[in-house]
Amino acid sequence: MKSIARLISLTTCLIPCIAIAASEITLSGRYEYRSDNESQDMIGDFVCFFPEADSAKRLPRAQNDKRMAWFCFANKTGSKNLLGISEAGKKSECGLVGTATVQITAYQPSQGEGDDFDTAQLQAVLNSTKPQTLSCK
Numbered sequence: 001m002k003s004i005a006r007l008i009s010l011t012t013c014l015i016p017c018i019a020i021a022a023s024e025i026t027l028s029g030r031y032e033y034r035s036d037n038e039s040q041d042m043i044g045d046f047v048c049f050f051p052e053a054d055s056a057k058r059l060p061r062a063q064n065d066k067r068m069a070w071f072c073f074a075n076k077t078g079s080k081n082l083l084g085i086s087e088a089g090k091k092s093e094c095g096l097v098g099t100a101t102v103q104i105t106a107y108q109p110s111q112g113e114g115d116d117f118d119t120a121q122l123q124a125v126l127n128s129t130k131p132q133t134l135s136c137k
Contacts, residue, residue, distance in 0.1 A: 026103050027055040033085050034095040046072035047079045061109050071118035079122040094136040100128035
């Protein structure tokens, strides 16, 4: 019998579908924590991840989803701890940025058309760079 993770499909629904990837996915890319007021108002206190193009193909998204692939970690405190984002660092300029290879679960694409964003649970950081200051532009 195939696992539940393999049976998840992104099909067209009459009402909005919620597709959650139950299996673990490994991705490489850039993580960002934005501490400026505008970003905090729009996104909140989340660390977000922008997978490289090859990694982004592993995300369970609908084929017709043409949005840029990015998501925020739903486990706010855990993701900050795993990526080395400390309270002191969060106050530097407009935030922190780095690169990492991560393992995620519970990837959930946004179903809305508004200011929503995809989310996932950060399970592990396989390797990462030390967070660097993200300058305000």
